[in-house]
Amino acid sequence: MRSSEPIRAAGCVLWRRAASEDGLQIALVHRPKYDDWSHPKGKLKRGESALAAAVREVAEETGLDCRPGAPLPTAHYLANGRPKTVRYWAAEAVAGAFVVNGEVDRLRWCSPADARDLLTHERDRPLVDALLAALHLA
Template identity: 45%
Template sequence: MGARVRRLESQGAEEVDVIRAAGGIILSGRSVVLVHRPKYDDWTFPKGKLDGSEGFRDAALREVEEETGLTCRLGRWLSDVEYVDSGGRQKMVRYWLMEVVGGDVADHEPNAEIDAVEWAPVQEAAERLTYGFDRKLLALIG
């Protein structure tokens, strides 16, 4: 599922699997959408893994709709974020700014993956986001 990349380290070259994922920061006025994942008890932006040969753009739109119930349009690319996930795997997530074209977060049915979807003013979102890299992404929208 992940792409194989070559990582250079002081001990020599090593090949690692990188999980490829995509997501978005959904902006309306000065508010953004946050999702709560009960498995990790975190607040973050909607995102998820690419399926098979799916491209990043298609995956971002699909994952955002699956996790929030919102149909969105891609805006500008924001950033690629790389980190080691809770399972010790390398992960790279490509994020876009997004605009809602349909749906309502109130229609989201809580489930084991995402139990809450909420609009939050940007300043409040900065305080609620669990991860520093999410706060850095939020700062990119200005």
């Protein structure tokens, strides 16, 4: 990959039903390498589709299986001086359990308002609203 080509990544705004005012919770992951809270995401493997990568990254980072749904806005930003494009989907958690791994040391289920506050990067916050709109909760 040439350094001028964007890094291609994919992820999910992972959610589950909850008996709360919003009716759902959003999963955020903490990555100790960056000391940040974000949505599960990662780079595409060679020949892998963005959607397959998003589902794989959720499983690798959270230990959870998910059911992908509506596509959400794509994020574009610089990562270590290189352009990066991250495609996102809404995805419902359907099975599994979190286990600490090499990339993620914590998973937190949050209300949408708390998720907005906890997310480290401003670019990740609009994805919460996009999820609510996709689920017709906004």
